[in-house]
Amino acid sequence: PMGKEHKTNLKxxxxxxxLYDKPQNVFVAKFIGTPNMNMVAAKVNEDATVLQxxxxxxxxxxxxxxxxxPLAGRGVLMGxxxxxxxxxxxxxxxxxxxxxxxxxxxxxxxxxxxxxFRTGEDMxxxxxxAHRIPRFGEQIELVMDCNAIHLFNPETEQRLPG
Numbered sequence: 001p002m003g004k005e006h007k008t009n010l011k012x013x014x015x016x017x018x019l020y021d022k023p024q025n026v027f028v029a030k031f032i033g034t035p036n037m038n039m040v041a042a043k044v045n046e047d048a049t050v051l052q053x054x055x056x057x058x059x060x061x062x063x064x065x066x067x068x069x070p071l072a073g074r075g076v077l078m079g080x081x082x083x084x085x086x087x088x089x090x091x092x093x094x095x096x097x098x099x100x101x102x103x104x105x106x107x108x109x110x111x112x113x114x115x116x117f118r119t120g121e122d123m124x125x126x127x128x129x130a131h132r133i134p135r136f137g138e139q140i141e142l143v144m145d146c147n148a149i150h151l152f153n154p155e156t157e158q159r160l161p162g
Contacts (some may be wrong), residue, residue, distance in 0.1 A: 022150075026157035029079050029150055035114060038085070040122045041154065042078040044071045051078055051149075055120020058097040061147050064162035068151070076160065077152040082114065084148035085126035088141070096143035099124060103138045115140065 012024045016032070023029035023037075030036045042051040042058070048068040051058045058078065060068060068076070085099060101119035113128045117140055126142055134140050151160040 022159070023079075024159045026077060026079070026152050029152070033081055035082050035125045037079045037081050037150070038122075038124050039077055039079045039152075040124075041075055043075050044068050044073065046072050048072050051076065051151075053078065053120060054122055055101065055118075056097060056099050056144075058144065058146055058149065059095065061095065061149070063147075064149070064151060064160070067161035071160075075154050077154050077157070079150035079152065080144055080148060082125040082127045084145040085124060085142055086128060087132060088143045090129065091143075091145065093143070093145040093147065095146040097146050098141065099126075099144050100139065100141045103134045103136055103140055106134060106136060108133060117142075 012019055012028045019028055019032045023032060026039060030039065040053045042053045044051060048065050048071070049060050051060055088096070099119055101117035101124065103115055103117050104123070105116035107114040111130055113130060113133050114125060115128060115134055116123055116125050151162060152158060153160060
């Protein structure tokens with residue numbers, strides 16, 4: 001098992017994969033994984049079926065819907081790892097949401113390319129294959145794996161049930 005401390009407070013104990021797959025708070029979510037998890041503010045629609053961020057919307061996976069119903073009309077923090085944002089058709093994700101934006105940073109790392117792009121008010125980081133190297137200022141259209149989102153309470157930064 002592994003534990004992650006912050007300012008002498010233990011935040012979560014579990015295997016590295018448990019911390020990666022089910023971070024219990026925003027601190028652990030951002031700490032585990034490179035680059036850090038994307039974290040954006042989103043609003044839950046009235047029937048808890050869609051999350052609306054500033055530049056995109058995401059259909060809520062069934063596993064999160066019951067836990068989000070009490071938060072209908074309110075805000076949440078939505079996290080998604082850079083490896084769960086990519087080119088349409090390059091992954092076998094069963095449920096995706098389109099993400100488009102303007103490239104602001106490109107990092108070529110041999111086997112992959114990491115791009116930082118702006119969509120609405122949010123900066124999103126994505127991992128792409130090495131053979132797709134976008135340029136600064138280019139418009140890019142990617143998709144997000146809807147089943148890989150993480151949701152947190154914006155006040156407490158604790159993971160929501162789901």
